[in-house]
Amino acid sequence: MTTALAPLAEPWSPAEFEARLRAVGEERYHDRHPFNLRMHSGDLSPEELRRWIVNRFHYQRHIPVKDALITAKLDTPALRRMWLRRIQDHDGQQQGEGGIERWLRLGEAAGLNRETLLRADTVLPGVRLAVEGYVNFCRLRPSLEAVAASLTELAAPDLMRTRIDAFERHYPWIEPHGLAYFRSRVSQGRRDSREALDLVLSWGRTRDDQERAVAALRFKCDVLWSLLDAVDRAGHREQA
Ligand SMILES: O=C(O)c1cc(C(=O)O)c2c(n1)C(=O)C(=O)c1cc(C(=O)O)[nH]c1-2
Numbered sequence: 030m031t032t033a034l035a036p037l038a039e040p041w042s043p044a045e046f047e048a049r050l051r052a053v054g055e056e057r058y059h060d061r062h063p064f065n066l067r068m069h070s071g072d073l074s075p076e077e078l079r080r081w082i083v084n085r086f087h088y089q090r091h092i093p094v095k096d097a098l099i100t101a102k103l104d105t106p107a108l109r110r111m112w113l114r115r116i117q118d119h120d121g122q123q124q125g126e127g128g129i130e131r132w133l134r135l136g137e138a139a140g141l142n143r144e145t146l147l148r149a150d151t152v153l154p155g156v157r158l159a160v161e162g163y164v165n166f167c168r169l170r171p172s173l174e175a176v177a178a179s180l181t182e183l184a185a186p187d188l189m190r191t192r193i194d195a196f197e198r199h200y201p202w203i204e205p206h207g208l209a210y211f212r213s214r215v216s217q218g219r220r221d222s223r224e225a226l227d228l229v230l231s232w233g234r235t236r237d238d239q240e241r242a243v244a245a246l247r248f249k250c251d252v253l254w255s256l257l258d259a260v261d262r263a264g265h266r267e268q269a
Pocket residue numbers: 092178179180181182185188214253
């Protein structure tokens with residue numbers, strides 16, 4: 030007896046593939062999370078905002094680690110150069126520069142000292158798991174999926190602008206120079222997501238590849254959502 034194999038699904042056109050990737054961000058990006066909505070409407074207490082800064086720093090400091098894991102999977106000098114620039118954006122060319130340093134200054138502008146952020150002993154368990162999930166995903170999955178996971182950044186520049194406005198309007202106790210991190214990410218995020226989108230569109234040729242790329246992006250949205258769930262819930266626990 031012969032078993033009929035299901036016919037392979039046709040690949041989506043590049044335009045449809047791109048539309049499906051963008052739709053994931055529109056439906057599931059963390060800008061819709063209740064904690065982010067409260068942040069934008071000015072409802073967070075200083076304590077809640079500081080808790081977010083400390084926990085979100087844990088994500089931040091692992092971004093160059095996952096980018097190093099991705100770089101190791103890329104097989105041409107041009108691709109590695111492109112991805113290495115992301116590590117340099119975060120780690121800087123020398124001490125005192127780069128995105129991680131700017132995030133530490135955001136913490137200081139909000140009244141936290143940098144040792145508290147660097148010690149990481151108040152990072153919530155759910156945040157540790159979410160961040161480790163993302164780093165391990167990039168360690169273990171092929172480059173197509175690891176790069177596709179970074180495409181949450183398609184939506185990040187708009188979120189940065191909303192966040193800058195919200196901080197200026199509602200949280201004037203945070204010194205304005207602390208917002209430099211978000212300002213730098215508007216153009217970096219736009220460039221990074223454009224480059225990553227071009228790679229994913231050119232690598233994702235079969236329907237199977239395309240579906241795995243979309244699933245990777247959904248997973249990444251879940252990582253960011255879980256991180257905020259943990260930060261949000263820590264407040265309920267304190268009130269209980
Ligand atoms: O604060 C945010 O809402 C936010 C979100 C994201 C994101 O969408 O993954 C990133 C960043 N910030 C960010 O600052 C950043 O450097 C970054 C790198 C990446 C990535 O997956 O490669 N996402 C993000």
